[in-house]
Amino acid sequence: MTESHKTVQNIKERKGFVVHIADAKHVVEADFFGIASGNNMKDKFEKSGLTTVKSDLVDAPIINELPIAMECEFIEYQNDETGIGVIGKVVKTSIEEANMSGDKVNIDSLEAIAFDPYTHGYYKVSGRVGEAFSDGKKLF
Numbered sequence: 281m282t283e284s285h286k287t288v289q290n291i292k293e294r295k296g297f298v299v300h301i302a303d304a305k306h307v308v309e310a311d312f313f314g315i316a317s318g319n320n321m322k323d324k325f326e327k328s329g330l331t332t333v334k335s336d337l338v339d340a341p342i343i344n345e346l347p348i349a350m351e352c353e354f355i356e357y358q359n360d361e362t363g364i365g366v367i368g369k370v371v372k373t374s375i376e377e378a379n380m381s382g383d384k385v386n387i388d389s390l391e392a393i394a395f396d397p398y399t400h401g402y403y404k405v406s407g408r409v410g411e412a413f414s415d416g417k418k419l420f
C-alpha cells in the first residue's frame with residue numbers, strides 16, 4: 281500500500297475528512313505537512329505546533345490555527361490511470377472571524393496560499409483584478 285493509499289484508507293474507515301486552506305502565516309507548517317509523513321513520524325502533527333478540535337459532524341480533527349476548514353463526509357474513492365482521488369460532500373465551512381467582511385470572506389486579509397509545482401513556490405492568493413460575470417461583457 282502506498283502512502284497516499286494509507287491516507288485514503290483512513291478517510292474511508294472514518295467516513296469523513298476536513299479540508300483546510302493554509303495562509304501565508306502558516307507556510308512553514310503547511311510545507312512540513314507535505315514533506316513529513318505520519319507513517320514514519322508518529323508525532324508529525326504535534327511537531328507542527330498546531331492544535332486541533334474534534335469536528336462535531338465528521339470523525340476528523342479541525343486545525344484551530346488555519347483560516348478555512350471544510351468538514352466533509354466521504355462519498356467516493358476514485359482510483360484509475362490518472363491517479364487517486366476522494367470525493368466528499370462539504371457539510372460545514374468555517375472561516376476565521378477576523379477574515380470576514382460582513383457575510384463575505386475577505387480574500388485579501390486571509391492571504392490563502394497556493395502551490396506552484398513548476399517553480400516549487402507558495403504564493404498568496406490575493407489582489408482583486410476584476411469583476412466576475414461583468415468584465416467579459418466588454419468583448420460582446
Ligand SMILES: Cc1cc2nc3c(=O)[nH]c(=O)nc-3n(C[C@H](O)[C@H](O)[C@H](O)COP(=O)(O)O)c2cc1C
Nearest residue numbers: 283284287310311313314315316317318319324395
Ligand atoms: C507542495 C507539496 C505538494 C504535494 N502534493 C501532493 C499531491 O498532490 N498528491 C499526493 O499524493 N501527495 C502530495 N504531496 C506529498 C505528500 O504531502 C506527502 O507524501 C506527505 O508525506 C503525506 O503525509 P502523510 O503520509 O502524513 O499523509 C505534496 C507535498 C508537497 C510538499
